């Protein structure tokens with residue numbers, strides 16, 4: 565059984581060629597400490613920044629400062645840029661989130677698995693970005709975000725690898741792959757999964773600890789390579 569899977573997509577590159585090196589680092593775990601995704605995303609960020617002294621860096625914590633759900637007025641404003649009576653702070657937030665993504669040459673996204681999917685905080689962040697301004701044609705673009713490198717680091721209590729009882733229940737990677745592609749963020753996209761994190765928590769999963777350790781070690785290794 566493979567407990568760590570890393571998958572990449574390499575297509576055209578346009579955005580990175582024109583963007584100064586800058587890392588956007590996002591976390592979404594509700595655990596301020598002891599979070600596997602936070603540790604892994606921080607590991608990637610440390611290696612990435614060490615390799616690029618002076619590069620830009622922005623960290624956004626989607627759990628500590630959740631992006632509010634869309635309202636009709638906010639969505640209308642995202643669609644046409646006009647004033648629809650949304651509170652000024654909502655417009656400012658949409659603009660700040662967009663500016664952060666547009667300025668980034670690389671994005672690392674720490675995404676815990678919650679109920680077989682992404683945290684709602686990540687969905688709320690995506691809801692501000694999936695707008696006509698960023699959408700690319702179904703054949704792949706290009707769009708204003710095309711060419712950005714994206715690394716998605718996930719952690720999950722169980723395993724979703726081929727041959728496991730819940731093979732096919734991973735609704736993180738397929739969804740993120742499609743939604744990121746829709747806004748041009750799949751040209752250079754890698755997924756790194758740390759699986760079986762519950763093995764260290766629940767005694768009934770103790771026999772799976774060696775697999776969990778292997779998965780975590782492979783995730784660190786993949787991230788160092790991707791950050792180089």
Ligand SMILES: Cc1cc2nc3c(=O)[nH]c(=O)nc-3n(C[C@H](O)[C@H](O)[C@H](O)COP(=O)(O)O)c2cc1C
Nearest residue numbers: 593599600601676677678679680719720721722761
């Ligand atoms: C609300 C919640 C829902 C979860 N749902 C799942 C799940 O569907 N499948 C799974 O394998 N693990 C699930 N887990 C376990 C987490 O994915 C696991 O603890 C992971 O390590 C969380 O990331 P973190 O360590 O960065 O906090 C869930 C945890 C929480 C808190």
